[in-house]
Amino acid sequence: MALPAEAESRLYRALRAASGAAAHAAALGFPAAVALPARPGSSLFSWHPLLMALAFSFLMTEALLVFSPESSPLRSFSRKVKVRVHWALQLLALLCALLGLGIISYNKHLNGKAHFVTWHGLTGLLTVLYASMQCAGGVVLLYPKLMKNWTLAKLKLYHATSGLVGYLLGCASLMLGMCSLWFTTSVTGISWYLLMLCPILTSLVIMNQVSNAYLYRKRSQH
Numbered sequence: 113m114a115l116p117a118e119a120e121s122r123l124y125r126a127l128r129a130a131s132g133a134a135a136h137a138a139a140l141g142f143p144a145a146v147a148l149p150a151r152p153g154s155s156l157f158s159w160h161p162l163l164m165a166l167a168f169s170f171l172m173t174e175a176l177l178v179f180s181p182e183s184s185p186l187r188s189f190s191r192k193v194k195v196r197v198h199w200a201l202q203l204l205a206l207l208c209a210l211l212g213l214g215i216i217s218y219n220k221h222l223n224g225k226a227h228f229v230t231w232h233g234l235t236g237l238l239t240v241l242y243a244s245m246q247c248a249g250g251v252v253l254l255y256p257k258l259m260k261n262w263t264l265a266k267l268k269l270y271h272a273t274s275g276l277v278g279y280l281l282g283c284a285s286l287m288l289g290m291c292s293l294w295f296t297t298s299v300t301g302i303s304w305y306l307l308m309l310c311p312i313l314t315s316l317v318i319m320n321q322v323s324n325a326y327l328y329r330k331r332s333q334h
């Protein structure tokens with residue numbers, strides 16, 4: 113038996129709110145859990161997993177969830193405030209990512225190890241380069257007059273879709289980092305699987321949010 117339309121939409125909104133709450137918990141829980149085996153400060157390397165988890169799990173996810181209609185902590189604030197918080201968090205995420213990349217590269221140099229030779233290292237480098245370009249693209253959106261031949265709607269659509277690609281790349285790098293020898297020997301069994309679920313869950317929630325806000329709506333408007 114089909115549910116009445118109103119009950120169905122209420123159920124859909126409740127499910128979206130519940131998955132949003134789970135995404136907030138995963139975004140914050142992941143760096144906290146990575147900090148346990150890394151023990152920040154115990155070595156130069158220890159800062160790399162923590163800074164990257166903070167950048168791509170906590171800061172970047174929160175920067176995107178700010179726009180969620182159901183689970184944004186700033187739901188009652190204006191779009192202008194949300195945009196400011198979004199770019200401030202993204203800038204902070206980029207700074208953490210650049211610092212994390214600098215630290216791991218310098219640590220490898222100190223230990224005489226080859227650079228960017230694993231899938232994680234290569235994907236990670238691509239992710240940080242992509243995130244830097246995405247932030248530069250965001251500046252264009254703050255000053256749309258810089259791109260005279262593009263409408264603001266088009267700029268927003270491209271920024272959101274390319275941002276989603278960058279976010280998914282970040283999640284893939286986090287997951288590949290969790291496949292590294294260091295992590296698989298530090299975290300084992302069910303804990304490893306639970307941690308793997310964190311970026312999977314947040315990426316599903318963010319994909320759903322961006323698709324609903326831009327892709328489905330734009331297509332149905334044409």
Ligand code: HEM
Pocket residue numbers: 146160161164165168213216217220226227228229230231232233234235236237239240282283285286289290292293294295
């Ligand atoms: C999106 C987040 C991340 C990015 C962008 C990233 C980026 C990188 C890059 C570029 C390298 C290679 C550096 C070089 O060869 O000079 C690297 C190495 C490494 N990372 Fe990450 N990382 C991230 C998250 C993590 C996490 C969460 C962990 C641990 C759970 C981790 C563990 C490692 C380890 C053990 C190495 C050394 C071995 C290797 O080169 O694969 N990373 N990372």
